[in-house]
Amino acid sequence: xxxxYSDKQNVQKKPYYSxxxxxxxxxxxxxxxxxAIFASDLAVLKAxxxxxEAYIQKGQLVVYIDPKDNVSxxxxxxxxxxxxxxxxxxxxxxxxxxxxxxxxxxxxxxxKRKRLRIKCFIKEKEIxxxxxxxxxxxxxxxxxxxxxxxxxxxGHPYMKRLLMPDDWYDHPLRKTYPLHGDEVAQWYEIxxxxxxxxxxxxxxxxxxxxxxxxxxxxRFAHINHEVPFGAEPSSEKTxxxxxxxxxxxxxxxxxxxxxxxxxxxx
Amino acid sequence: xxxxxxxxxxxxNVVFEREDNHMIVNFGPQHPSSHGQLRLxxxxxxxxxxxxxxxxxxxxxxxxxxxxxxxxxxxLPTTDRMDYIAASANNYGFALxxxxxxxxxxxxxxxxIRMMLLELNRISSHLFWLATHALDVGAMTIFxxxxxxxxxxxxxxxxxxxxxxxxxxVRIGGVPLDLPKGWIEGLNKFINHxxxxxxxxxxxxxxxxxWKMRLEDVGVVTPEQAQSWGCSGPMLRGSGIAWDIRKxxxxxxxxEVEFDVPVSTTCDSYGRYKLHMEEMRQSVRILKQLIPMYxxxxxxxxxxxxxxxxxxxxQIMTQNYSLMQHFxxxxxxxxxxxxxxxxxxxxxxxxxxxxxNSQGDPYPYRLKLRTPSFFHTAFLQxxxxxxxxxxxxxxxxxxxxxxxxxxx
Numbered sequence: 211x212x213x214x215y216s217d218k219q220n221v222q223k224k225p226y227y228s229x230x231x232x233x234x235x236x237x238x239x240x241x242x243x244x245x246a247i248f249a250s251d252l253a254v255l256k257a258x259x260x261x262x263e264a265y266i267q268k269g270q271l272v273v274y275i276d277p278k279d280n281v282s283x284x285x286x287x288x289x290x291x292x293x294x295x296x297x298x299x300x301x302x303x304x305x306x307x308x309x310x311x312x313x314x315x316x317x318x319x320x321x322k323r324k325r326l327r328i329k330c331f332i333k334e335k336e337i338x339x340x341x342x343x344x345x346x347x348x349x350x351x352x353x354x355x356x357x358x359x360x361x362x363x364x365g366h367p368y369m370k371r372l373l374m375p376d377d378w379y380d381h382p383l384r385k386t387y388p389l390h391g392d393e394v395a396q397w398y399e400i401x402x403x404x405x406x407x408x409x410x411x412x413x414x415x416x417x418x419x420x421x422x423x424x425x426x427x428x429r430f431a432h433i434n435h436e437v438p439f440g441a442e443p444s445s446e447k448t449x450x451x452x453x454x455x456x457x458x459x460x461x462x463x464x465x466x467x468x469x470x471x472x473x474x475x476x
Numbered sequence: 477x478x479x480x481x482x483x484x485x486x487x488x489n490v491v492f493e494r495e496d497n498h499m500i501v502n503f504g505p506q507h508p509s510s511h512g513q514l515r516l517x518x519x520x521x522x523x524x525x526x527x528x529x530x531x532x533x534x535x536x537x538x539x540x541x542x543x544x545x546x547x548x549x550x551x552l553p554t555t556d557r558m559d560y561i562a563a564s565a566n567n568y569g570f571a572l573x574x575x576x577x578x579x580x581x582x583x584x585x586x587x588x589i590r591m592m593l594l595e596l597n598r599i600s601s602h603l604f605w606l607a608t609h610a611l612d613v614g615a616m617t618i619f620x621x622x623x624x625x626x627x628x629x630x631x632x633x634x635x636x637x638x639x640x641x642x643x644x645x646v647r648i649g650g651v652p653l654d655l656p657k658g659w660i661e662g663l664n665k666f667i668n669h670x671x672x673x674x675x676x677x678x679x680x681x682x683x684x685x686x687w688k689m690r691l692e693d694v695g696v697v698t699p700e701q702a703q704s705w706g707c708s709g710p711m712l713r714g715s716g717i718a719w720d721i722r723k724x725x726x727x728x729x730x731x732e733v734e735f736d737v738p739v740s741t742t743c744d745s746y747g748r749y750k751l752h753m754e755e756m757r758q759s760v761r762i763l764k765q766l767i768p769m770y771x772x773x774x775x776x777x778x779x780x781x782x783x784x785x786x787x788x789x790x791q792i793m794t795q796n797y798s799l800m801q802h803f804x805x806x807x808x809x810x811x812x813x814x815x816x817x818x819x820x821x822x823x824x825x826x827x828x829x830x831x832x833n834s835q836g837d838p839y840p841y842r843l844k845l846r847t848p849s850f851f852h853t854a855f856l857q858x859x860x861x862x863x864x865x866x867x868x869x870x871x872x873x874x875x876x877x878x879x880x881x882x883x884x
Contacts, residue, residue, distance in 0.1 A: 222545055222839065223544075225808060225837055225838050232811075235814070236813055236815060237577070237579075268576060297818075298831060300831070302833055302841070303842070316846070318820075320717065323725065346701075346704040346858070347706025350851070350853075358540075372533060373883060382538060
């Protein structure tokens, strides 16, 4: 038996245990013929364009097209087949497997009550035409896709990163990008705010917000072993008294009989 | 390109000093009326906006990336942080997407409880919308009244799941708990009183001259614009398009309850205000029908699918096999079938969609969060043009955007 291929560049979390004989079940795909509306829609598309694959999955038609046709296919769908909404549009990273991005356009027709997904594959450096002239909702979706994956779009009115800063290095949703950011991300704010010469003084940014370092007395207090801010950690036990002996009582006068308990809210 | 140095950092190509009469105003991201971290670069011609550039990303936490590094159950509490005004709606959207992916049927009682939570969240979100929107426009009283009623919905949700903001009140496969004792009575009291409260708000606002002047014919969204920009929820129905996913593609038991889909044909902010009021009444109507439905259900609240879903707590604590199964599901995570789904639900703000691409691993290969506010914020660049600067705040408030789900 051959060892299954695993992508070494993929730095996302992987299951620590997998059964090598386990075959994942597939969600069933029905033929597009099984639904009358989808069948006629697909026939219109097939007459005009090259359709690579088409099936119905979970009640939604999935059509694979040639990426060069993306604008004209969506134009046909919007104008002739009344798919009036582009609900979502994004990409999936398959760079390790085939050097490609899978692009999907999730469409909705309110008159037919149908949802349809147009998909295509593009190479990493291939340029995809913008569909903002057809659906304005693609405006930010394409910007986000460029920001997150680095898919290059032509003909967009304002192509600029959407969520990340403009001078950010790399595209965060790629599988090669680590969850807590790469080395450039570690230095980003220090370089930007203080300057590169402060790198040695400040040190890299801790980007794993869940990381707790017991010996770090700047950010964390070690309960029962408390020391002044920034001092060396100590193993000596400290006792915390909330009510000092002979000190001022926090609650000065509490008469239980005067306390009111609300029983009803409304 | 701008010359970048430390004193003049490069953020975008905006020339603030101009020769003509136009002025560039930087609105936000820390503006109290920007409803979060919205930054708008407004080009003003006199007092009118001639160009608006929304800038987002100040609350970006990379949820889609986080999802790829979490097992499905682990990700559910993260969805709370999307639309934090109505957290259960996000939990539910995600749970439904995963259930669709693995093809799971949820017990009827869980469905009823989920619907109750969803409608309570809708009311809570709409009340919050009304309160903050009215406050932006200048009506302080409404803010206090609406927050009082919102407190009751939060109390009910707190009684159910223990949290007021980040509910995590839905589980994949059902709900974690049955309704506590006396909860239905509390709900009954609340929904019997809410229509009176709504009438009070309308009494204060409907014919209020200032309210009408600030809202009528402000932020007009034509049906063509609404379709092209991917508007959904009240923004879409405010433009005369009757599209409610609860009605058109019913999930849970929405096909068994009676409710109307209110539509406004005036296309302006005032129409959308009336729409929100009517939607709250419809939610009350749904909740009233759910109470007798709850009594008729059998006590199961979580689906029986040992391959994917842990058994109920009592069973885990008493039966060895259930405990083993639970251990595997917690440490390794469920492995759904290979395939992809796009599931849309009607959240209080609009179409909340979850696209999941599963490769049979415990971690989703790709999870795309389709949030209504994201597209509504994108729309601002066209909607704000031609409006007065003073109306910008009213329109942003009216669009009901929440930054947790825009930046994700």
